[in-house]
Amino acid sequence: MNEFHGSARSSGPRPSRTPLPPTPGTALRQRLAELRGPDVPAKALDARALAALAANPGCRRRAILDGAGVDKVALAGALGVPSAFGQSQFALTRGNAFEARVKADGGAELLRLAHTRLDPGAEPPHEAAVPDLSAIGPQGRTARTALALREAAGAPGTWTLLDHPMLALDVAGSPAFLEPDAVVVHPDGSWTVVEIKSFPMLDGSADPAKVGAAARQAAVYVLALEDLAGRIDPAPRVRHRVLLVCPKDFSNLATASAVDVRKQRAVTARQLARLTGIQDIADALPEGTCFAPDLPAEQLTAAVESVPATYAPECLAACELAFHCRERSRAAGAVTTLGRPVRAELGGLTTVDDVLSAARGESGDPDDPAVAALRRAAALRAEALSAAGGAGLPGGVPGARPGQEVTPCR
Numbered sequence: 001m002n003e004f005h006g007s008a009r010s011s012g013p014r015p016s017r018t019p020l021p022p023t024p025g026t027a028l029r030q031r032l033a034e035l036r037g038p039d040v041p042a043k044a045l046d047a048r049a050l051a052a053l054a055a056n057p058g059c060r061r062r063a064i065l066d067g068a069g070v071d072k073v074a075l076a077g078a079l080g081v082p083s084a085f086g087q088s089q090f091a092l093t094r095g096n097a098f099e100a101r102v103k104a105d106g107g108a109e110l111l112r113l114a115h116t117r118l119d120p121g122a123e124p125p126h127e128a129a130v131p132d133l134s135a136i137g138p139q140g141r142t143a144r145t146a147l148a149l150r151e152a153a154g155a156p157g158t159w160t161l162l163d164h165p166m167l168a169l170d171v172a173g174s175p176a177f178l179e180p181d182a183v184v185v186h187p188d189g190s191w192t193v194v195e196i197k198s199f200p201m202l203d204g205s206a207d208p209a210k211v212g213a214a215a216r217q218a219a220v221y222v223l224a225l226e227d228l229a230g231r232i233d234p235a236p237r238v239r240h241r242v243l244l245v246c247p248k249d250f251s252n253l254a255t256a257s258a259v260d261v262r263k264q265r266a267v268t269a270r271q272l273a274r275l276t277g278i279q280d281i282a283d284a285l286p287e288g289t290c291f292a293p294d295l296p297a298e299q300l301t302a303a304v305e306s307v308p309a310t311y312a313p314e315c316l317a318a319c320e321l322a323f324h325c326r327e328r329s330r331a332a333g334a335v336t337t338l339g340r341p342v343r344a345e346l347g348g349l350t351t352v353d354d355v356l357s358a359a360r361g362e363s364g365d366p367d368d369p370a371v372a373a374l375r376r377a378a379a380l381r382a383e384a385l386s387a388a389g390g391a392g393l394p395g396g397v398p399g400a401r402p403g404q405e406v407t408p409c410r
Contacts, residue, residue: 028173028174028278028279028282031282032067032068032069032174032278032282033068034290035064035068035070035282035285035289035290035291036068036069036070036290036291036292037290037291037292037293037294037295038292040071040292040293041069042068042069043069043070043071043072044069044138044176044177045066045067045069045171045176045177046176046178046179047178047180047217047218047220047221048213048217049066050169050171050176050178050220050268050272051213051216051217051219051220051268052318052319053066053171053272053275054216054220054267054268054271054272055216055271055314055318056310056312056314056315056318056319057271057272057274057275058274058310059309059310059311059315060276060281060307060308060309060310061304061307061308061309061310061321061325062309062319062321063172063275063276063278063281064278064281064282064285064307065291065307065321067171067172067174067278067281068278068282068291070291071293072319072320072321073320074293075291075293075300075304075320075321076320076321076323076324077293078293078294078295078297078300079297079300079301079304079321079324080297081321081323081324081327082323083320083321083322083323091198094198095196095197095198097252098196098198098247098252098254099181099196101252101254102196102245102254103163103182106128106130106161107128107130107161107163107182108125108128109254110161110182110184110194110245110254111125111128111159111161111184112124112125113243113245113254113255113256114159114184114186114192114194114243114256115159116256117243117256117257117258118186118192118239118241118243118258119186119187119188122186122187122188123157123187125159127158127159128158128159128160128161129152129155129158129159129160129161130160130161130162130163131148131151131152131160131162133145133148133162133163133164133165133166138166138168138177141165141166141177142166142167142168142177144166145162145165145166145167146228148160148162148165149162149165149183149185149191149228149232149236150232152185152189153185153189153191153232153236154189156187156188156189157187158185158187159184159185159186159187160184160185161182161183161184161185162182162183162184162185163182164179164180164181164182165179165180165182165183166178166179167179167180167221167224167225167228168224168227168228169220169223169224169227170227171272171275172272172275172276172277172278173277173278173279174278178220178221178224180193180194180195180218180221181194181195181196182194182196183221183225184243186239188237189236189237190236190237190238190239191225191229191236191237191238191239192239192241192242192243193218193221193222193225193239193242193243194242194243194245195214195217195218195242195243195244195245196245196246197210197214197244197245197246198246198247199246199247200246200247200248200249200250201246201247201248201249201255201257202249203249204255204257206244206246206257211244211259214244214259215242215244215259215261215264216261216264216268218242218244218259218261218264219261219264219265219267219268220268221242222238222240222242222261222265223265223268223269223272225238226238240260240261240262240265241258241259241260241261242258242259242261243256243257243258243259244256244257244258244259281307285306285307286306289303289306290303291303291304304321304324305328309321309325309328309329310336311325311326311328311329311334311336311337312336312339312340312343313337313338313339314339314340332351333351333352333353334350334351334352335349335350335351335352335355345370345373346370347368347369347370348368348370349364349370349371349374355374358370358371358374358375359374359375359377359378360378361375361378
């Protein structure tokens with residue numbers, strides 16, 4: 001009979017406490033609190049937000065808002081462009097119920113899946129440790145998690161399950177506290193991230209888009225675990241294959257798949273390294289800037305617009321302020337509204353007016369490849385329209401009948 005208990009083994013000398021990652025100075029914490037607004041609680045920066053931030057590292061607006069803990073859903077509503085983000089209450093309830101089922105009986109089913117999918121050569125988890133990770137505040141929980149992981153890594157031959165551990169990762173000079181669904185410590189001392197999702201696996205496969213989003217989120221947890229492992233001697237191995245647990249077909253039974261997140265981990269690490277420091281962005285803001293959602297709309301809009309944004313259509317699926325930024329981008333005629341690939345092809349031409357002017361030959365360096373390509377395209381278009389007009393098509397509109405009135409599209 002399997003025996004799962006709720007406390008870590010305490011044999012041997014108690015290892016020293018693992019040091020916490022550096023925290024921002026008092027001045028920066030005070031500055032971020034001022035930006036957030038008096039008496040406005042900070043919103044935790046989770047792995048999903050970090051993954052979205054890493055996907056657009058050039059956006060200073062998102063970096064400072066996330067760094068200051070601003071609730072972007074409330075901010076978008078105060079700006080008059082409510083966010084369409086969020087899960088339904090039914091989906092949240094179903095997800096929580098499924099996670100509780102997977103972790104029942106000391107995580108027996110979860111550990112069985114980890115053994116089957118990731119470590120079949122190890123001893124089956126007939127006995128496992130489930131340490132208590134409760135502590136006061138995120139710093140306390142992070143320290144308790146670090147201690148539990150270090151103890152588990154130093155107890156070879158034992159399976160350990162950490163339920164909702166707290167990890168820390170430095171992001172642009174500010175610590176982000178992250179809470180994965182679970183972390184499994186294998187008998188060889190290695191660590192695995194566990195992601196529990198409520199979308200189904202049908203015949204062993206799931207929606208690729210949802211799996212990709214889960215992989216990007218798990219990659220953030222892997223980075224945080226690697227940061228922690230690097231401060232332990234000898235450093236435990238952090239596995240790059242995470243365990244994705246989902247309902248089997250449309251039942252409440254759990255199934256799992258091993259997902260390799262090395263690519264997502266490398267991309268996320270590179271993008272997070274490119275982020276401008278939170279301190280640098282805060283120092284460049286006008287005195288008195290505040291993002292409190294209860295401010296007058298004009299003042300709040302001015303505060304948001306004081307921070308440069310880098311909008312792209314991909315933001316619509318990742319950022320609560322995407323609708324606001326899209327409106328401003330369209331009003332400015334920015335070519336970024338057409339997508340990053342188009343923006344990259346246009347080089348130094350940053351607005352639609354610049355593009356049209358260059359195509360007409362009114363501006364732009366003829367030796368610029370982008371300008372030359374635009375003028376060539378404009379010449380081909382004019383040639384095609386001229387040929388169509390010469391063929392008796394009114395107004396150069398292909399397919400128009402003689403005498404037919406053509407109404408331009410609006």
